[in-house]
Amino acid sequence: MNEMFNMQSVKQLVEESITEALADEAPQMSIPMIESQLRRLQERQQELFRLAFDAGAECTDYDEEIQQVNLEKTRLLQQKAELEHFGATAQEFDQRLSQITEVLTEASGAITDFDDVSVRQLVSNIKVIDKERLMIRFKDGSEIEQTLP
Structure with missing residues (x-):
């Protein structure tokens, strides 16, 4: 039975599973990508404001699109804040992962x-x-x- 626990592939499987589970917590987009999208949305928002201003106070043609742009900007700003928080905890993540890997490497798995x-x-x-x-x-x-x- 000890042979079953000593198998290197079991240790590797556990390590990969832990790494994958912890990595799944990481957001997918990078901060530069988000900032680029925010700049694009800001330009679009300014363009919509100009069009709405030129059309006059009674024109509501652009209201819905302005609202959608605002919602998307809010979502991206929240995602950017999460990424910045994740960046602060990335070092802790790497440190914890190396501790887990070290324990798995040293563990014999033998029942004593x-x-x-x-x-x-x-x-x-x-x-x-x-x-x-x-x-x-x-x-x-x-x-x-x-x-x-």
Whole structure:
């Protein structure tokens, strides 16, 4: 059973899963991309204001588009604030990830102490196949065949 926990691929899988889960918290756009879009929206907003001013006070043709531009600018400003906050915590993220990687690298995964409670919680039954082999069935339904020394 210790062999199952010592497999390097299991450690790699755990490390990749943790990295992916933590990385999913990161926003997708960069600050320069957001600033570029904000400049574009600002130019469009000014253009719409000029058109609305030229059309006169009674003209409401541009109101909806001005409102959409304002909503998009607000959304982008919120996203930029999140990115700036994320940038501040990126160093903490990298530090925590390196700590997790270090622990995984040092972990042997070997079971060193017998814990009767854990065994009872995990193992459903043990079946003797022959004098050299056992079939261990876990409560989750998985089975492993263990060869006796």
